[in-house]
Amino acid sequence: MSEDADIRVGFVPLLDSAILVSAVVKGFAREEGLVVALRREPSWSSIRDRLAVGALDAAHILAPMPIAANLGLFPLSPSLIAPFAMGLGGNAVTVSNGVAHELEQAGAVETLDAGVVGRALKAVVVARRGRGLPALRFGVVYSFSGHNFELRFWLAACGIDPDRDVEIVVLPPPQMPAALADGQIDGFCAGEPWNTAAVRWGAGRLATVKARIWRSSPEKVLGVSRPWAEDNPAALDAFVRALYRAALWCADKGNHAELARILAAPRFLDVDPQLLMTGLTGAMEVAPGRIITVDDFFLTAAKAATFPWQSHALWFYSQMVRWGYCSHSPHNTLIARDSYRPDLYRRALRGLGAPLPGANLKVEGALLAPTPVGAANSSLVLGPDGFFDGHIFDPDRIDDYIREQMAARVPDVRGG
């Protein structure tokens, strides 16, 4: 079992564990000569602790986690690196039927458009406050998650202060639909299949999706224990190659039904495979029976979906500073940037003919259309990668970005 494994890898049962799971189940790791022990984990805290004590060598983890770990923000902080990304996109914001109705009355038809829905949500928040109703409560899966930061980014850009005007709580993703149905929360931002599950079970409707808040944006990465990576460079390279080939397999539409069946098995997600097809195809069920196809809902290979852009790491860092999770300093900026390791991605994939971006960072949100970019080996098309509010993030100007966002914090209308 795991004693004989070359690499012990943890995962949380979510759709975006697809690349990791298929790398093992479809034999890509074996073809690289690796024995992989997969371990399903009940929480991100548990994955982190096992990485910290060396009970796991690597894991499918939330993209901000290696940064938070290296900045020492956890109760127990392992030293982690991210040499590979587990795809782009994949999340959605789901609201209760009651809130969906209020959004409709405030002018948001079911479009998933982050700007339109966000403006309506602002009106709902103001109206509820006027009627003396409690603030809306949103669930996210973890503090250091893309979910928390994209929800906060979206709310703030729509004039809703995420700390003052709403309440954000942490819940395990599988508990979200029931919590929404029970009225414990009014909405949530989580990965698939839990948005689709909430809609199918009649608990709520989709408000918007990650791909409409920030297109082609980062979500999970392969987090690797830094000491393990340093001691096992050959195994790490082989594992990254296996993951890359699995990512290509996952991206092939002809494999989606099989992939859904694999992931649905009891030892992985243990759900109905039909719940997984929406996220894989991007044909999102926004309300029972109503489908909207979202381009780029979840990408596993196209647009350099597995490349660990350091500009992604720096954007997460900027949001951690923005919301008070850590202080900003040149030292912390470097720690955040170097948590992502595009050099190791290139080292592993050089011989594979994979398109390898020449840059480590890019200006996020600058591409409004698919754009060919410079890459070694073969052609690479990136974008569109826009933020819904039209702003861009230039990692070379991160100080200005942080300053402007902090200054733009919505003044408290209640004077408190």
Place this chain on the structure above:
Amino acid sequence: MPASPACLGRAGAVPRLDGVMRDADLSILVIDENAIRAQIIEEGLRAAGHVRVSVVREIQGVARTIERVSPDVIVIDLENPNRDMLESMFLLSRSVQRPIAMFVDRSDRAAIEAAVEAGVSAYVVDGLKQERVKPILDMAISRFNAFSRMARELEEARTELENRKTVDRAKAILMKSRGLSEEAAYRLLRTTAMNQNRKIADIAQSLVMAAGLLEG
């Protein structure tokens, strides 16, 4: 907020003077969905002289409990899916003001490994001296291990009972269909198992299943 590796949360550490508080005065909160294990740990803590022990089964409303009992140490099952929620409370909640760190001395790798191995996770108020918390952690680890052993033994006993029932049914089938004595039926099962290099219970299981198919 400074990115200090030793503390989480907004407020500064509450200063404590060594020796002013006896260890028995430490406030300990046990969060465990498993009622039996929670009881085993609570008993252990009380037997060790701790009087300020609180136990909660559900994570719902735990922020209020934390506010009320103001724990110095929180012990929680490592596998509890609600740990992410608990940690988010330490980070940003307005109700939990105290900085809480995991394990007093991060250099004590062996202690951390033992805890993870046993399935215990503990959160400790920052600034608390290791020698005051170590006995609590050690106790929690040994009680978690004892509980796991108990659960394993119970599972083994249950399997054993199931197996015995299946063998009895297989014997009855052989006695009826082949006109064998009970002893001969058992000998036949044992010989078949030995020849096929399988367990008697497995052979019995196959026989019972096959008989069920033939009857149906």
